[in-house]
Amino acid sequence: MDYENKLVLAPMVRVGTLPFRLLAAQYGADITYGEEIIDHKMIKCERRLNEHLGSTDFVEKGTNNVVFRTCSLERKRVVFQMGTSNAARALSAAQILCQDVAAIDINMGCPKSFSISGGMGAALLNKPDLIHDSCSITCRRVADRPRDPAKWSEIADVVAALTIPVIANGDIFEFDDFQRIKVHTGASSMMVARGALWNASIFSPEGKLPWEDVKREYVRKSILWDNDIKGTKHTLKEMIMHYSCLELPEGKALIKSESLADIAKLYGEENYYQFVQENRLFNGSR
Incomplete structure (x- = not known):
């Protein structure tokens, strides 16, 4: 997947499902992340084609519980975000759905206790032996919360130190903010969470609906x-x-x-x- 000059919908728990991802794409999002799904849950799933909906469903075996739903309309832009603390298990989960998504992302930024206690999310930052290259960067530290100002200047330092694409995220609430953070940080692409949740048409250069x-x-x-x-x-x-x-x-x-x-x-x-x-x-x- 090309990460240059893209507008990206951030992963959001219980929000980043198929309807919201398609909504963001309709308004101009180039890449859409799904909500984080834990590898343990994914490896218990089987792939099913849903003829009634025209979707591809990953359903927990022995149940009708849909863990992840996607479709051909988003095949080239959807990113599956995985929570994991084990490389082998992450690979097993990825192999189940890799043909149906554009990319797979490992969550290394979530500061919530559930993720950290399981050795996932931001906890991975303390395990460099498990980490290789990462291409998405959040503007907040682990202890920071959404009400804290995003640290755009620190992303600029990261961009200067890396040769891989960097996606900047934080305090984007209007379409003009995409260009502001790009200029300020030098990042390759820009990601938005709350601004898109509140009004997904933030991705439209013609202005919010x-x-x-x-x-x-x-x-x-x-x-x-x-x-x-x-x-x-x-x-x-x-x-x-x-x-x-x-x-x-x-x-x-x-x-x-x-x-x-x-x-x-x-x-x-x-x-x-x-x-x-x-x-x-x-x-x-x-």
């Missing part, structure tokens, strides 16, 4: 790809909390929603939901 329009498009993609209801609700909650409040009618109705049909009704997409369901039944009966 209205929040309500982006939110509704995410709902439609969640319906189309039969996204997990918990993940859909989580992503919508995060969108709402940035611009509004979950205590208002929309937030309360979202919390009470128990299915994609409920969410479709909440956002005025009942007809689209019905259209998708009818077409699946029709195609499935042929």
Whole structure:
């Protein structure tokens, strides 16, 4: 994969599923990362072609639990992010899905206790014997939190010291910020997390679309790809909390929603939901 001059959707837990990745790509993201999935979980999966959806699903053996879902539309841009602390196990997991993704990334930056206690994420930074080259750099240290300013100047030092592509990440909230961080750091490409979560059209050089329009498009993609209801609700909650409040009618109705049909009704997409369901039944009966 070419990492030069790219706009990248960062990996986000419970957010970076197929609908959101396709949403970001629709607005201009060149590379889209999926949410981190642990190698232990991936090696318990089997690959299944989902004819009803047109997707490729990696399903936990003996269950219908979809661990990772992708499709041909994102084949050349999706990056699978893996949590691991063991090279052999990571290789086994990678071999299961390598033909269906553009690249596989090892998480070496997550500061959360779950990752660190398992020897994953930022814990790998203390094990240089397990690490070779890394091509993505976050602008925060392990102890830093999102509210802390991103350290763009430190990324510039990293870029100057390396010959491999560096992807800079941190405090990108408007399209113009992509160019600002590129100029400031000299990084090859730019990655955004929160700015994309709050409004995925941040990737559009023509400017952000209205929040309500982006939110509704995410709902439609969640319906189309039969996204997990918990993940859909989580992503919508995060969108709402940035611009509004979950205590208002929309937030309360979202919390009470128990299915994609409920969410479709909440956002005025009942007809689209019905259209998708009818077409699946029709195609499935042929």
